[in-house]
Amino acid sequence: xxxxxxxxxxxxxxxxxxxVISHQLMLRAGMIRKVTSGIYxxxxxxxxxxxxxxxxxxxxxxxxxxxxxxxxxxxxxxLWEETQRWKKMGPELLRIQDRHDRDFCLGPTHEExxxxxxxxxxxxxxxxxxxxxxxxxxxxxxxxxxxxxxxGREFLMKDSYSFNINQDSLNESYLLIKETYKKIIDxxxxxxxxxxxxxxxxxxxxxxxxxxxxENGEDTIAVSNSSEFxxxxxxxxxxxxxxxxxxxxxxxDGNGIIEVKKGIEIGHIFQLGKIYAEAMNANVLDNEGxxxxxxxxxxxxxxxxxxxAAIEQNHDEKGIVWPExxxxxxxxxxxxxxxxxxxxxxxxxxxxxxxxxxxYEVILDDRNDGFGKKMKDAELIGIPINLIIGKQYTExxxxxxxxxxxxxxxxxxxxxxxxxDHYKSK
RNA sequence: CGGGGUAUGGCGCAGUCUGGUAGCGCACUCGCUUUGGGAGCGAGUGGUCGUAAGUUCGAAUCUUACUACCCCGACCA
Numbered sequence: 001x002x003x004x005x006x007x008x009x010x011x012x013x014x015x016x017x018x019x020v021i022s023h024q025l026m027l028r029a030g031m032i033r034k035v036t037s038g039i040y041x042x043x044x045x046x047x048x049x050x051x052x053x054x055x056x057x058x059x060x061x062x063x064x065x066x067x068x069x070x071x072x073x074x075x076x077x078x079l080w081e082e083t084q085r086w087k088k089m090g091p092e093l094l095r096i097q098d099r100h101d102r103d104f105c106l107g108p109t110h111e112e113x114x115x116x117x118x119x120x121x122x123x124x125x126x127x128x129x130x131x132x133x134x135x136x137x138x139x140x141x142x143x144x145x146x147x148x149x150x151x152g153r154e155f156l157m158k159d160s161y162s163f164n165i166n167q168d169s170l171n172e173s174y175l176l177i178k179e180t181y182k183k184i185i186d187x188x189x190x191x192x193x194x195x196x197x198x199x200x201x202x203x204x205x206x207x208x209x210x211x212x213x214x215e216n217g218e219d220t221i222a223v224s225n226s227s228e229f230x231x232x233x234x235x236x237x238x239x240x241x242x243x244x245x246x247x248x249x250x251x252x253d254g255n256g257i258i259e260v261k262k263g264i265e266i267g268h269i270f271q272l273g274k275i276y277a278e279a280m281n282a283n284v285l286d287n288e289g290x291x292x293x294x295x296x297x298x299x300x301x302x303x304x305x306x307x308x309a310a311i312e313q314n315h316d317e318k319g320i321v322w323p324e325x326x327x328x329x330x331x332x333x334x335x336x337x338x339x340x341x342x343x344x345x346x347x348x349x350x351x352x353x354x355x356x357x358x359x360y361e362v363i364l365d366d367r368n369d370g371f372g373k374k375m376k377d378a379e380l381i382g383i384p385i386n387l388i389i390g391k392q393y394t395e396x397x398x399x400x401x402x403x404x405x406x407x408x409x410x411x412x413x414x415x416x417x418x419x420x421d422h423y424k425s426k
Numbered sequence: 427c428g429g430g431g432u433a434u435g436g437c438g439c440a441g442u443c444u445g446g447u448a449g450c451g452c453a454c455u456c457g458c459u460u461u462g463g464g465a466g467c468g469a470g471u472g473g474u475c476g477u478a479a480g481u482u483c484g485a486a487u488c489u490u491a492c493u494a495c496c497c498c499g500a501c502c503a
Contacts, residue, residue, distance in 0.1 A: 009436080009437095009453095011436090011437055011438090011452095011453090012437075012438085012452060012453080012464070013437050013438040013439095013451095013452075014437090014438080015437065015438085016432080016437090016438075016439095016496085017432085017495060017496050017497095018496090019496075019497070027437095028437095034495090036494085036495090037494080037495065037496090090501080092501075092502080108502095109503090138503080140502070140503085142501080142502075143427080143500075143501060143502090144497095144498095144499090144500095144501090146496085146497080151502080151503090155503070156503095157503055158503090159503085209503095210503095218502095265502080265503065266503070267503075268502090268503060300503050301503070302503035303503085304503090305503060306503095334462095336461055336462065337460090337461050338461095339461095340460085340461075341461090368461085369461075369464085369465090370460080370461040370462080370463080370464080370465060371461065371462040371463055371464095372461090372462080372463035372464045372465080373461095373463085373464045373465090374461095374462095374463090374464090375462080375463055375464085376463075376464050377464085388462075390461080390462055391461090391462055392462080400462090
């Protein structure tokens with residue numbers, strides 16, 4: 001992609017209505033623009049990141065044996081009456097009417113729809129366990145949307161639902177998803193903790209949250225500094241303890257010391273048990289021909305929230321520092337004097353084509369601007385590798401290879417291909 | 427929903443107290459010169475000052491109502 005062609009409106013000044021760093025940087029880096037409170041446009045650069053995360057999630061979900069479906073955003077009132085949630089849910093459930101005055105809602109989650117689908121189409125224990133997922137836009141009319149896409153009203157989420165014949169099978173599905181989530185967040189390159197959680201209004205039995213650690217996190221969690229132990233403050237509150245009083249104490253699991261940290265909840269897994277299946281009469285026949293109520297689990301990952309969380313965890317004073325796996329582009333070629341210097345133009349285009357053909361995602365800064373502006377923008381949008389073709393090239397055939405995280409080296413132009421061959425192979 | 431704040435060109439702001447018909451920086455357009463840390467000169471484009479009503483000869487400025495947005499709290503991927 002040529003920088004002169006891409007729709008990438010970067011901002012020098014921080015918009016006044018953005019408070020947290022990820023929101024500021026997403027606006028400044030031209031990733032998103034607000035449409036109205038809690039609802040955003042995704043611009044090309046932001047969308048690339050969103051899609052990368054989405055694809056990693058999809059790949060790992062598929063690898064776990066889950067199958068992708070797509071359910072409607074608009075859902076009929078009748079299904080929500082079956083579980084009593086039409087009444088129980090507050091105004092965060094956005095209700096609308098069609099031309100016949102029939103009631104609908106915009107789906108904040110899909111237990112009702114998926115349970116309806118499964119009860120109508122799955123009749124035997126032989127078809128279980130079944131794990132279905134979708135990646136879809138959700139709408140929750142949040143009391144107070146804030147922090148950009150971190151807590152939007154409209155957001156992209158991967159939600160999945162497992163259907164099991166009994167509790168043991170549910171346990172297995174739950175653990176499988178938990179392992180899948182670990183793989184996903186590891187691949188994204190983010191630091192996280194798994195936290196025992198209150199299962200909240202959705203109800204059910206076991207429940208754990210996945211938190212990306214970040215200073216601006218909305219949740220306070222207590223974690224061990226040398227084991228997997230972690231607990232959410234909400235859970236402690238029900239036991240009447242102040243989470244900050246745990247700081248420095250030995251971890252209850254006997255490993256390490258408790259540290260109190262801030263986290264962003266980007267995933268949540270629940271064992272729902274039989275509550276939804278019972279309410280909606282979702283049964284299958286077991287191996288003795290007897291009707292059994294299904295056991296269910298539900299598992300969410302906030303995809304759009306992950307974009308913001310990744311930035312909260314990976315930025316510096318200059319801008320975003322993308323983890324390689326989710327960077328919108330892998331390489332940024334900065335050509336100084338692109339229009340004026342034929343040697344630079346030729347080499348930049350040549351390198352651009354070469355890297356593209358090697359399979360790299362490349363953006364070429366061919367704009368008619370000076371070094372300062374191009375570097376500032378490059379640092380802002382946080383592409384992992386910047387190749388600088390400028391004076392040093394004109395004079396000595398040298399190209400600077402500058403990593404966004406600080407490292408920098410000088411190479412001769414003819415060595416670039418070898419260097420990138422090496423990257424690709426590792 | 428309770429408390430606080432903001433609203434003037436795409437972004438950041440001044441002007442409001444003390445009414446006189448809108449200004450600065452950045453961005454954008456054209457030309458020339460520039461190109462290793464957000465370039466220079468010259469010439470331009472763009473705003474009925476959130477909306478409505480009122481006071482006044484005259485309102486961005488005063489009055490009233492409304493709306494939107496942001497922040498803090500109670501809910502959540």
